[in-house]
Amino acid sequence: MLSKALQFLQEHREIALATCEGNLPKLRVFQIMKQENTTLYFATSAGKAVYKELLRNPNVEVLAYAGNISVRCSGMVNFNVDDKTKRWIYENNPVLPRLYMSYDKLEYFCIPIAEMDYFDLSSTPPVFKHFDLISGEIGEGFLGDRIKK
Numbered sequence: 001m002l003s004k005a006l007q008f009l010q011e012h013r014e015i016a017l018a019t020c021e022g023n024l025p026k027l028r029v030f031q032i033m034k035q036e037n038t039t040l041y042f043a044t045s046a047g048k049a050v051y052k053e054l055l056r057n058p059n060v061e062v063l064a065y066a067g068n069i070s071v072r073c074s075g076m077v078n079f080n081v082d083d084k085t086k087r088w089i090y091e092n093n094p095v096l097p098r099l100y101m102s103y104d105k106l107e108y109f110c111i112p113i114a115e116m117d118y119f120d121l122s123s124t125p126p127v128f129k130h131f132d133l134i135s136g137e138i139g140e141g142f143l144g145d146r147i148k149k
Contacts, residue, residue, distance in 0.1 A: 001129045002138075005071050005118040010035055012064040012071075017042075019053040019060055026053060030062070033089040038113040038133055040073070041081065043089055043096060043106045051107055054079075060111060068122035073113045081108040 090103030130139035
């Protein structure tokens with residue numbers, strides 16, 4: 001089921017990214033620029049509020065949703081992205097070169113997924129799986145039930 005959730009993220013790259021500004025949540029639409037197994041890569045501008053929010057508090061959640069399926073991931077942003085990956089992201093995204101003169105005009109970050117929830121409401125009963133990628137624990141159940149481990 002973990003591979004199914006990761007595949008869903010590869011197929012649904014437009015996600016909602018939740019950050020914090022002080023003690024208030026902030027949501028915005030982002031695009032996953034690259035995915036390497038359980039690590040998601042993104043790009044933004046240093047002048048944007050989201051960049052400053054991530055520097056102050058690197059804890060984030062992302063949510064991908066389509067039909068009756070959703071995948072929610074949480075983790076801590078890491079700004080240590082190698083130059084090869086930065087160039088690949090810039091060169092393989094049709095929008096970035098139209099907005100920025102060079103790949104080095106952007107800030108890149110990744111989110112190594114710490115926890116992930118997979119919901120499929122199209123089946124009966126609905127499917128819920130929780131993956132703790134740090135401990136390796138997997139919980140399951142469906143809405144209305146306590147999560148079983």
